[in-house]
Amino acid sequence: MAVAKFVVKRFVQIVITLILVMTVSYILMYYSPGGFMHTTVMATALAPLQSQNPVLYQQVMDQFQSRYGLNLPLWQQIVKYVWHTLTFDFGNSMQNPSLTIMSQLKQTLPVSALLAFGSVVLSVVVGVPLGITAALKRNTWIDYVVGTVSLAGQAIPSFVLAVLMVLLFGVVFPGILPIAGWGSWKDAVLPVVCLSAANIGVVARYMRGSLIETLRHDYIRTAKAKGVKYWPLILRHGVKNSLTAMITVVGPQFAFTVMGTIWVEQIFGIPGLGKVMQTAFTSFDYPLAITSVFLLGSMIMIMNLLVDILYALIDPRVKL
C-alpha cells in the first residue's frame, strides 16, 4: 500500500513538473524571434508567392496559423498544447504534416529505447566488476588504471567518442564493424559502446568507493572471523550491500543516457528519436518541440522513479 501511495504521489509530481516545463518551453518559443514560416527553407519557398500574390500569401499564412492554433491568445495555445501532449495527442508536426507525430514515434522510439537499454546493461555488466576489482586491488596499478580509464569515459561526451569510433572503425580498421546504418545487431554495437562509456566510468567509480566503505564495517570482520570464505564474503556481504548506495548515485546518470542517445544516433545515422527531434527546435516546429520536451522529461523522471522503487526493493531499511 505504501508503495502504491508513493508511486501515485511521485506520478502527480512528475505530471506537474512536465506541465511546468512544457509551459516554460512554449512561452520561450512563443517569444523567440522567427517562426516556422520564416525559417530559411519556408521563407525561400514562399517568397515568390509573397511578391506575386500577397493576398493568397496572407491566406496561406492565416490558414497555417489557424491549423496549429497559433492565432489564439497565448494562454489558450499553452493550454491546448499542454493538454493535448499530456493526453498523448501529439498532432502533426509542421515539417512533416502528412504524418502524425505518434506514427513517427512508433517507428523511432523503440530504436532509441533499445540503445538506451543496451547501454544500461553494458554499463552494469562491465562497470560493476571493474569497480569491484579496483576496490579489492586498492592503490595498486590496477586501481589507478581503472580509475583513469573511468575518468576518461566520463570526460569525453558520447558524441565525441562516437566521432572517434567512426574514425577508428571507418578509417583505421575498416570493415570490422559497421559505422552507419541500422539493420543488424552489429549496427548497435558502436552506438551502445559510446553511450556506455560515461556510465561504465561512473558505475565503476561508485562501486569502488561504496565497496571500500562497506568492507570497513564490523559485520565484515565478524563474517571473516566466523570463517566465511573470501569470495562469498566479498560478494554476499560486501557487494550486495554496496549496490544499494551505488544505485542512488548512478540512477540519475542513466536517466541522462536518454539525452545522449539522440546525439549518438545523429552521428551513426540511426533512425531513432534524434532524427525526429533534431530540427524541432531550429525550425520552430511547435508540436514537435513540445512533444520532444515532454518525451525527454518524462523518460528521465520515470527512470528516476524506477530507480527509487528499485532502491526500496533492494534495501529493506528504505521506506518509500
Added chain:
Amino acid sequence: MASTVAATQGSVAVRKKNRNRPFVQGWRRFSRNRLAVAGLAWVALFFIAGIIGPWVAPYDYRFGDFLAINQGPSWHHIFGTDNVGHDMFSQILFSIRSALVVAVGATLVSFVIGIVLGLWAGLTGGIADAVIMRGVDFMMTLPGFLFALILVVLLGRGYWSLILAIGIPGWAGYARLIRSLVLGMRNGEMVEAATALGASRAHIARRYMLPNVIGSMAVSLAFGIPGDLAQIAGLSIFGMGLQPPIPSFGNMLAQAGDNILGFPWLLYFPAGIFAITLLSFLFVADGLQEAFHPKGGR
C-alpha cells in the same frame, strides 16, 4: 557532503596558524598527481592558444582557398583543409577561442547565480531557502541541456546568447553546494563570535565564509568548464551551436561527419584535440578534488 564540510572545518583550524597553509598543502598534493599536472599543462596551452590564436593563425577563419579544398595535411596547411578550403589549423585555433569564451563565460554565469542564491538560501533560511531549494530540485530533475536548447531558440546563436543559454540553467548545482557549505559553517563558533561582535551578515559571508569555501568552489568550477565545453559542442550537433562562420569544435564535428571516410583529417585533429582537452580539464578537476578533500577521493 559530510566529508566536504569536515574538510572545510579542518582547514579553518589550520588557517588560524598560517593563512596560506591550506593552499600550499593543496598545491603540494596536487603536484604529486602526475596526470593532474599533465592536464594542467594542456589546459594552460589551450588557454594560451585561445588568447594568442588570432595572431599566430596562418589564415583568417573566413578565408577559404578555393584552389586547395579537401587537401590532406601538408606544409601549407598542416592540418589540411575542408570542403571550402578553410585551413583547419586556423579553424582549430579560432575554435579554441570561441569554445573558451563561451565555456568560461557560461560557467561564470552559472557560478555567480549559484553563489548569490546559495548564500541567500543558506544565510537567511526560511521561505527564501524553501523556494530556492525547490528551484534547485526542479532544475536537477531535467538535464540543463534541454533548457539550454530552448533558451538558444529564444536568444539566438551569438556568443552572449550561448553564454546565457548554457549558463543560466547551470546554477542549481553550485547553489546547492554553496548552501550546504554555508549551513555547515553557519552554526560554527567562528560565525557565532563574529555575530557577537556585531558583524553584519554580508561581512560574515565575505570575510569568514567565502575564504573557507574556495577549495570546494575551485573543484566545482574545474568540473563545470569541461561540462559546458561539451554542452556547446552538443548544441552544435542539434544545429544550435555558434552560428557559422564562427568556427567551433561542435560545428567541425557535426559537419565532418558527412564526408568522414574521404577526408578523415577533418576529424582527426578537431576530435582529438577536443577529447584531449576535456580529459585534461577532468584530470585537473580530479586532482583538485584530491588536493582539497583528501578524504573524499582515494
